[in-house]
Amino acid sequence: MKIGRNLFGLCLVAGLGVAVTLMLAMLAAQVGYAGGREPIAALGQRDVQHAIRLSVVCATIAAMLAMVVAIPSAYVLARYRFPGHTLIDALLDIPIIISPVAIGMTLLLMFRTVPGSWVQENLIQFVFAVPGIILAQFILALALQIRVMKASFEEINPRLEQVARYLGCGPWSAMWRVTLPLAKPGLIAAFVLGWGRAIGDYGATVTIAGSVKGKTDTIPIAIFLNWSAVRIEAAVALVMVLTAIALLVLLTVRVIVGRGTRSVGGWGGAHD
C-alpha cells in the first residue's frame, strides 16, 4: 500500500518536474546567450524595434476588431438554440485546430476569387501588405475570443437580464448594465488571450503578408529572418520579447479569471 502511494506521488512529481525543467531550460538558454548582453543591445536596432512596433500595433487592432465580432457571436451561441447551432459553433472553432499556415493559404485563395479580387483592387490591399497581417491575426484571435466569451456568457444567469428588462431596460441597456459588467473578467481574458495569440502568430501572417523586411516582418517573422541571416543576437532579443509578452499575458489571464470566479453571478447563486 505504502509503496503504491509513494510511487503514485513520485510519478506526479516527475511529470511536473519534466515539464517545468524543460520550460526553465528554454528560458535559461535565452538569458544565457552571450550573458544576455548582446540580445539586450540588439533591442536598440531599428529593424528589431520595427518588428516589435508592427507586432504590437497589428495585434492590438486585430484583437480589438475581433472583440467587436466575438461579443455578439458568443452571446448568440451562449443564449440561443437554433437549427445549425452545433455546426456554427464547430465552424467557428476551426482556426483553433487547423494550422495557421492553412489559414493563411485559405485567405490567399479567398483573395483569388472574384469578390476577393474586387476587395483587393477597390477597397484594401491585403495580400503582402500590413492589412493582411491584421486580417490573419483577427481570424486567429476571433476563434479564441468567441470560445472564452461564450463560456463567460454561459456562466451568467439569463434571468438577470430578464429581470432587468422588466425593470425597464431595453435589450441594449440590459446588455450594457447587466451582462457586460458581469462578463468583464471574461471580456478582459478574451482580449488578452486573443492579443497574445495574434502577436505570436507566424504561419498565417507569413503566408498572406509575406516576410518583407521593414514592411511585414512581425516579431515571429523577424526572428526567422534574423535566424536565417545568422543574426542570432537580434533573433534571441525578439524571442525574449515574445517570451516576456507570453508570460505577462498568461499571468494577467490567471489573475483576472481568479477574480472573476469570485464575482460572477452564477445560475444558482441567489439563495443561501
Add this chain to the structure above:
Amino acid sequence: MARMIEVRGLWAKYGEFTLREVNLDLHEGGCLAILGPSGAGKTLLLETVMGASRPTRGCVMLDGRNINHLPPEARQIAYIPQDLALFPHLSVRDNITFGLRSRAVRRGADDEIDQLVAMLGIEHLMHRRNVATLSGGEKQRVALARALIVQPRVLFLDEPFAALDAATRSDLLRAMRDLRKSMGTTVFLVTHELDEACFLADNIAIIMNGRIAISGTKDDVMRQPRTTSVARFLNLRNILPIEVFDSMGLCGREHHSNGVTHIALRPEDMVIHLLNESPVGAPRAVLNDLIPLGNRVVAELMIDDKLRLEASLSQACAAAIKPALHREVAVSISSDRVIPLANDAVSA
C-alpha cells in the same frame, strides 16, 4: 373593480409540453395565485402572461389592451423569479434603485426609497456592497423592494418564498400581504404551496397538465374543488367512490347528480361518537390510532377492514374518545359538508 389582466384562450408550447386554452382574470389591486403540482405548467403560464414566452394562440390583455407584442420593458410590470436574480455586481442600494434608473425616475425617488425600505425593514442593509452576503430573507426583501419601487402595474412572483425556512417565510408572507394592501399592488403569484396561496390571494386557479382545472375565489375553490384530482392536490382526505359512500349509509342520496363519481369528506367535518352516544344508523368503524398533530389530533378509522378514513379532532374531542382506542366507534357527518366530485376523465 376594473380588470387589470385578462387572459383569453391562451395556448403556449415549451418543448413537448403544451399549455391549453387558458382563460383568467386578475382585477386591479387583487392577487391571483396559480397553484399546481410540479410540471403542471405554472411557470410557462407565468412566463407567457408576462411576455417572456410567446403564446401560440390567444392573447393577454393589460388594461384592456392586447400586449402580446409589447416588449418586456414597455409592459410596466415587475418580476421576482424563484432565485430572486439580484444583480451580483451591484450593491443593495443599486439593486433597489436599478428600475428607477432604467425608467429615468428622479423626482421624489429618495423619499419613496426610504419609505419602502423602512416598510420592509431593510434600512440597515442599504450600505451593503455585496448582495451575496445577505441571508435568504434579506435577499427576498431586497428583491421585493427592487420590484415595488418602480410601482409596477402587476407584480409577477414565481415561487419566491420556496427556499426560505418556515419562520422567515411566515414573516415575509405577512410583510408581502401588508405591502400589497398599503400599496394596492396587483399580484400574479405562482406557487405550489396551498397555505401561501390562501394567505396572499383573493382568487385561485389550479393548473393541471397544462389546463386550468378550476378557478374562482379561494373560498369557492376550497369549498368545492369539483374534481378528484383537484381535491387530491388540495390534500383533501377521505375521497371515496360514490358507491362506497352510499354503502356506508353516512347520508342520503342527495349528492347524486350528473357526473358525480366520488365524494370527499374533510377530516375536520367528521364526527366520532362513542357507541353509547351514537346517532341512530351511524356507520361503525374501528378507531385504529390517535396521532397528535400540533393542536389537533388525527384519528385513523377503519370501516369493514377495508376502508380507511381520517378525522381531525380537537384535543378535547380526542381525549373524550380515547377510551375507545382499538375498539368500535360511530362516525357521522353533516349532509351539507359532503363534497361531490367528478372524476377528471369524465369532466374533461
